[in-house]
Amino acid sequence: MNFYFISYNFILFTNLFLCDKIIVVKTRYLKFTESDLHTAGELIRAGELVGFPTETVYGLGADALNESAVRKTYVAKGRPSDNPLIVHIFDKSQIYDVASDVSPLAQIVIERVMPAPITVVLPKKPVIKGIVTAGLPSVAIRMPQSDEARRFLRAAATPVSAPSANISGRPSPTTWQRVKEDMDGKIAAVLCGEPCKVGIESTVLDLSRDEPVVLRPGAISAEFLSELLGVEVKVLTDPSSKVNSPGVRYKHYAPNVPMVLELDGDADKLCAFYDARLAEGYKPVLWVQRPMLFGGRRAVGMGANDMEAAANLFETMRMLEARYNYIIASFCWRGGTSFDGPASRGVLDRLMRACGHNII
Numbered sequence: 375m376n377f378y379f380i381s382y383n384f385i386l387f388t389n390l391f392l393c394d395k396i397i398v399v400k401t402r403y404l405k406f407t408e409s410d411l412h413t414a415g416e417l418i419r420a421g422e423l424v425g426f427p428t429e430t431v432y433g434l435g436a437d438a439l440n441e442s443a444v445r446k447t448y449v450a451k452g453r454p455s456d457n458p459l460i461v462h463i464f465d466k467s468q469i470y471d472v473a474s475d476v477s478p479l480a481q482i483v484i485e486r487v488m489p490a491p492i493t494v495v496l497p498k499k500p501v502i503k504g505i506v507t508a509g510l511p512s513v514a515i516r517m518p519q520s521d522e523a524r525r526f527l528r529a530a531a532t533p534v535s536a537p538s539a540n541i542s543g544r545p546s547p548t549t550w551q552r553v554k555e556d557m558d559g560k561i562a563a564v565l566c567g568e569p570c571k572v573g574i575e576s577t578v579l580d581l582s583r584d585e586p587v588v589l590r591p592g593a594i595s596a597e598f599l600s601e602l603l604g605v606e607v608k609v610l611t612d613p614s615s616k617v618n619s620p621g622v623r624y625k626h627y628a629p630n631v632p633m634v635l636e637l638d639g640d641a642d643k644l645c646a647f648y649d650a651r652l653a654e655g656y657k658p659v660l661w662v663q664r665p666m667l668f669g670g671r672r673a674v675g676m677g678a679n680d681m682e683a684a685a686n687l688f689e690t691m692r693m694l695e696a697r698y699n700y701i702i703a704s705f706c707w708r709g710g711t712s713f714d715g716p717a718s719r720g721v722l723d724r725l726m727r728a729c730g731h732n733i734i
């Protein structure tokens with residue numbers, strides 16, 4: 375408790391101190407032309423921040439080898455300095471520039487899965503400083519599948535550290551317009567590419583310990599990785615546990631209106647909850663797998679399956695918070711439904727965090 379208090383104040387102090395250095399800039403909106411890509415690469419090498427598309431979410435890129443550039447990332451996002459960044463590469467050979475040890479299991483993932491929406495955590499080389507890894511001895515590395523992302527990374531010609539390009543705590547951006555909403559005037563440029571196809575952040579697979587562990591679920595599932603590696607790949611937290619402790623846990627990806635989550639697909643319960651909020655004067659919305667079940671009530675669909683739900687997730691969250699003032703989400707992913715697929719745990723994890731684990 376004491377330690378938490380001290381470190382929190384330290385983070386606050388650090389951020390306040392860094393905030394002094396925020397300078398309002400005119401953000402440039404670049405396209406995927408050769409000359410704009412060249413400009414984006416130059417900006418990275420000059421120590422500036424550039425927003426860029428990947429298949430997961432838009433990233434906020436900085437030269438991972440330039441400490442003062444990386445520091446700007448935390449300022450622009452208002453991100454606590456104890457939350458590490460992912461180092462992005464365009465070529466597998468770059469892994470050996472930043473990781474000090476690539477285990478046989480890591481080699482399988484690198485050879486057989488990358489490029490993909492997966493991040494591997496490996497012991498770091500000294501060239502990667504503590505500002506990137508939040509003081510950890512390991513570094514998170516990702517080679518995006520997105521062509522646009524790799525063209526940008528090639529133009530940067532240096533490993534690029536990047537978190538998601540949203541203000542800390544807000545839903546991640548999956549279009550360049552959402553990056554503009556959060557980052558305009560705070561960063562040098564945004565590369566305006568396609569909407570993100572996967573839509574949730576990468577699976578983070580820790581391969582720096584004795585046993586591989588998924589630290590954050592994404593579209594590459596632990597089941598797939600277990601089969602590939604021939605060893606059990608555990609998931610650090612079980613997102614399906616129904617913890618009801620609003621305000622206690624760290625909130626993430628949160629909309630700016632109240633949100634609750636239901637996990638059984640119980641239409642009667644959802645209708646009753648909706649009607650009670652309506653009676654209290656709210657303008658609620660149901661965010662559900664089958665919106666036609668709720669006749670007369672405002673209901674928005676999540677998509678036909680878990681992959682579609684992932685692709686739509688953050689964009690729908692931002693759309694709903696703009697139009698309604700109470701989000702009642704329902705996600706029932708077990709039992710061989712079309713939502714019981716590779717991205718189901720990732721979607722569930724983001725929904726749980728978005729509602730602050732407020733399960734009804």
Ligand code: AMP
Pocket residue numbers: 457458459460495507510512513514536537538575578589590
């Ligand atoms: P973001 O892309 O904004 O979701 O942030 C990057 C995330 O990657 C962090 O929040 C961590 O979950 C994860 N990450 C980055 N570096 C490490 C590391 N060295 N060890 C474990 N997780 C990491």
Ligand code: MG
Pocket residue numbers: 537538546
């Ligand atoms: Mg993020």
